[in-house]
Amino acid sequence: MAFSRLFTKLFAILLISSTICSIYIAADVVKGKWFNRIVLIIFENTNASVAFADPYFQGITKRQDGVYLSQFYAVAHPSEPNYVAQIAGSTYGIFDDNNYDINATTLVDLLEKKNITWKGYMENYPEKCFLNATVGASRLYARKHNPFFTFTTITKDSKRCAKVVNGSRLDDDIANNQDNWALGSLNRNDSKATPFTKYLVELK
Numbered sequence: 001m002a003f004s005r006l007f008t009k010l011f012a013i014l015l016i017s018s019t020i021c022s023i024y025i026a027a028d029v030v031k032g033k034w035f036n037r038i039v040l041i042i043f044e045n046t047n048a049s050v051a052f053a054d055p056y057f058q059g060i061t062k063r064q065d066g067v068y069l070s071q072f073y074a075v076a077h078p079s080e081p082n083y084v085a086q087i088a089g090s091t092y093g094i095f096d097d098n099n100y101d102i103n104a105t106t107l108v109d110l111l112e113k114k115n116i117t118w119k120g121y122m123e124n125y126p127e128k129c130f131l132n133a134t135v136g137a138s139r140l141y142a143r144k145h146n147p148f149f150t151f152t153t154i155t156k157d158s159k160r161c162a163k164v165v166n167g168s169r170l171d172d173d174i175a176n177n178q179d180n181w182a183l184g185s186l187n188r189n190d191s192k193a194t195p196f197t198k199y200l201v202e203l204k
């Protein structure tokens with residue numbers, strides 16, 4: 001715990017996209033009280049001070065609607081339990097990056113109970129409910145960043161499994177019919193500007 005407080009491993013960007021999306025979208029998603037859509041994009045893997053030196057991140061808190069949650073800490077190290085906890089409210093005792101298949105309910109169950117639509121965007125994910133830890137020679141896709149697949153309540157349900165898609169689809173979905181709630185994760189390349197960062201610029 002002391003370790004994780006020193007190292008803010010996860011840097012989460014919450015895009016509240018109701019304003020921009022309402023321009024383009026004939027919304028058929030459930031209406032929220034304060035906003036209709038959220039896209040949560042998880043960036044790794046550095047301290048907040050380092051992240052804020054990046055031009056993409058620099059301006060965020062200066063925006064009229066920008067907020068820096070300085071007490072939002074990772075719950076564990078390494079990556080996987082942090083992602084798992086974000087959709088399940090618990091690490092389920094996971095403290096490594098291995099594959100797990102846990103039969104438990106998640107945020108997905110709560111959302112669906114209220115007909116709130118959702119999707120997961122995973123960079124380099126080959127789709128079709130592909131459950132391996134990674135794929136291909138580049139090994140860029142990282143199941144350890146894909147918390148949805150830790151839960152058999154999602155992987156064994158073909159409809160739910162199909163809601164986890166390749167990250168490159170976020171662009172089209174934002175322009176067309178973005179779901180109420182979405183979580184986007186990056187691949188395992190920590191040393192780059194990801195295509196996801198462009199949404200920080202676009203969603204003004």
Ligand SMILES: *[C@@H]1O[C@H](CO)[C@@H](O)[C@H](O)[C@H]1NC(C)=O
Nearest residue numbers: 006007008045046047048050
């Ligand atoms: C993050 O912060 C910790 C503690 O302040 C420091 O030891 C570490 O070197 C920093 N890491 C990076 C990547 O800046």
Ligand SMILES: *[C@@H]1O[C@H](CO)[C@@H](O)[C@H](O)[C@H]1NC(C)=O
Nearest residue numbers: 102103104152153154156157
């Ligand atoms: C998960 O557990 C429930 C009982 O709590 C059971 O009905 C269900 O079949 C299990 N699902 C899987 C995929 O194992």
Ligand SMILES: *[C@@H]1O[C@H](CO)[C@@H](O)[C@H](O)[C@H]1NC(C)=O
Nearest residue numbers: 030031111112113114115116
């Ligand atoms: C969800 O949608 C179903 C089917 O349209 C409807 O019967 C149900 O009342 C809705 N539930 C909520 C909480 O709105």
Ligand SMILES: *[C@@H]1O[C@H](CO)[C@@H](O)[C@H](O)[C@H]1NC(C)=O
Nearest residue numbers: 123124125126127166167168
């Ligand atoms: C997934 O998206 C990446 C770009 O992020 C693309 O290069 C790749 O071809 C896509 N893969 C599949 C299987 O759609």
Ligand SMILES: *[C@@H]1O[C@H](CO)[C@@H](O)[C@H](O)[C@H]1NC(C)=O
Nearest residue numbers: 126130131132133134135136
């Ligand atoms: C997925 O994992 C299985 C079992 O390790 C392996 O046989 C298969 O080749 C892998 N598939 C891909 C596309 O990497």
Ligand SMILES: *[C@@H]1O[C@H](CO)[C@@H](O)[C@H](O)[C@H]1NC(C)=O
Nearest residue numbers: 138139140189190191192193
């Ligand atoms: C990782 O990102 C760096 C910086 O953008 C890039 O030069 C490198 O090719 C990337 N690696 C892979 C395997 O995509």
